[in-house]
Amino acid sequence: MANTNLKLLGAWFSPFALRVKIALNIKSLEYENIEETLYPKSQLLVQSNPVHKKIPVLLHGDKPICESTIIIEYIDExxxxxxxxxxxxxxxxAMARFWAAYIDDKCILAMRKSVLVEDKEARKAYLEEIEDSLVTIEGELQKCCREGKGYFGGEEIGLVDITFGSLLGFMGMIETMNGRKMIVEEKHPCLVKWADRFASDPNVKGLIPEPEKLVSLMWLGKELEKKE
Amino acid sequence: MANTNLKLLGAWFSPFALRVKIALNIKSLEYENIEETLYPKSQLLVQSNPVHKKIPVLLHGDKPICESTIIIEYIDExxxxxxxxxxxxxxxxAMARFWAAYIDDKCILAMRKSVLVEDKEARKAYLEEIEDSLVTIEGELQKCCREGKGYFGGEEIGLVDITFGSLLGFMGMIETMNGRKMIVEEKHPCLVKWADRFASDPNVKGLIPEPEKLVSLMWLGKELEKKE
Known part of the structure; x- marks a missing residue:
């Protein structure tokens, strides 16, 4: 691992911090992982990201970089x-950025709302939104597979893989909460294989949080969301 | 102007299409402007952006690029x-991307909601959100001014200037609708000067839609938003 002056302000359950960890691993970059408790937010976090006060923040020397996709692009550059x-x-x-934005805008929004909403009918509608986006993502992945690529990014894990793969733990949490699988062989044959491949990659292995742990944190998460 | 094979699917009132026009002007790139009516959406638009079916789309030869910020990065690269x-x-x-994302996530969301919401109290809250974000943006611009820069991007118009400047027409529309100025000398001395400078730049001049025209389109806009 290259010796760098990198610190990551993150949390084990954050898919956004996970993205940065995977990117740093792929680049073989050493970093100090600083686990934020969020309540209260550390002074370092508030100073480093005064606009949003959110993790992840990557500190490169004394320079803070915020927002997971922006951090990934920074690392890559x-x-x-x-x-x-x-x-x-x-x-x-441009296409990779398009799909990363799609995942952030469509998928994550529906996932977040499905967890936070109290009304059952509304939850059902958000779960359907998630399923619609999974079909769209499966369609894009099938194109990649037809071109002989194992990942959205080609032969190796890239931006889109990291963006979507970071959600696998939360997807598992939503599956557990609702008692049904969402990424399934019949509807998403490529995504099922891709998810296995992604999760077992040496740069990812052991980093995706277990759904059961996320379920027990869900109530805390609900409080966090309400307060932000 | 360089001879290119560029077509822009946009609309005169769209701040997102405006961003692309300004970027193309700065790069002195010739393009065919295709004005979309949106109802019905053209087959070319639906084919070019099957995921979102939204303008703007830049066609470079037969390759469609979607989402204004992604298009700007593509043009620049x-x-x-x-x-x-x-x-x-x-x-x-990374910082330019951060501020462009801030404007897209915070500013535009509050602007959109302030226009769409029917309840007066809720509208007031959204207008306050816009004002809060203007204070944040003014703070960032003041840093640039202290460094002797006339724009967020330095001496010349860059990504952040385009992202925020494209909203000046809609900001004017919201001011007209609510009978009060939002970008004002006392609170935002740098933004006031910046807005004048931006709007009179040869690459921008005449492109920002007049607030009155946007007000008369607002009702159509409300219908568009409800249907999307």
């Missing part, structure tokens, strides 16, 4: 000799 | 010999 997290071709890069 | 839309330093680039 600064340590550009290692494996690439974004494609080298400008159009492919 | 492909035509990299002209003026830069993003800073050359990786950290400065």
């Amino acid at each position: 600064v340590w550009n000799s290692g494996p690439s997290l974004l494609p080298s071709d400008a159009y492919d890069r | 492909v035509w990299n010999s002209g003026p830069s839309l993003l800073p050359s330093d990786a950290y400065d680039r």
Whole structure:
């Protein structure tokens, strides 16, 4: 691992912090992991991300970088000799950014709402939204598979894989909470294989939080969301 | 203007299409402007952006690029010999992406909700949210001014300027609708000067829609939002 001056303000349950950890692992970058408790937020977090006061923050020396996708792009641009997290071709890069934004805007929003909402009918509607987005993502992954790629990013894990893969723990939590699998062989044959491949990659293995642990944190999460 | 194979699917009132127009102007790139009516959506739009079916879409030859910020980054990367839309330093680039995302996530959301909401108290709360974000943006711009920069991006218009500047028409519309100025000298001395400078730049001049025209389109906009 390269010796760097990197600190990550994160939390074990945060999919956004997980993204940064995976990116740092892929680039073989050493970092100090600082586990934030969030209540109260540390002074370092508030100073480093005064606008949003949210994790993750990557501190490169004394420079804070915030927002998981922006941090991934920063890592890829600064340590550009290692494996690439974004494609080298400008159009492919635009497409990777498009799918990462899709996952952030559509998937995460529906996942978050399905967890927070109290009304059963509304929850059902959000679960359907998640399922719709899974079908869209499966369609995109099938295109990649037809081109002989194992990941959205090609042969190796890239931005889109990290963005979606970071949600596997929360997806498992939602499955546990609602008593049904959401990523299933019949509807998402490529995603099922992709998820196994992703989770067992040496740069990811052991980092995705177990759904049961997330379920027990869910109530805390609900309080966090209400207060933010 | 360089001869390119570029088509823009946009609409005169769209701040997101406006962003792309300004970026193309700065890079002196010729393009065919295709004005979408949105009801019904053209087959070209639906084919080019099957996931969101939204403008703007930039067609580079037969390749569609969607989402305004992604399009701006694409333009900057492909035509990299002209003026830069993003800073050359990786950290400065991360900061530009951070502020562009802030404007998209905080500012636009509150602006949209303030226009769509029927309840007066709720509207007041959204207007306060807009004002809070204006104070944050003014604070960031003051830092740039202290460093002798006229724009967020430095001496020239960059990503953050385009992202926020594209909203000036809609900001004017909200001011007209609510009978009060929001960007004001006492609270936002830098933003007031910046807005004048931005709007009179040769690459922007005449492109920001007049608030009165947007007000008369507001009712159509409300219907559009409800249906999407």
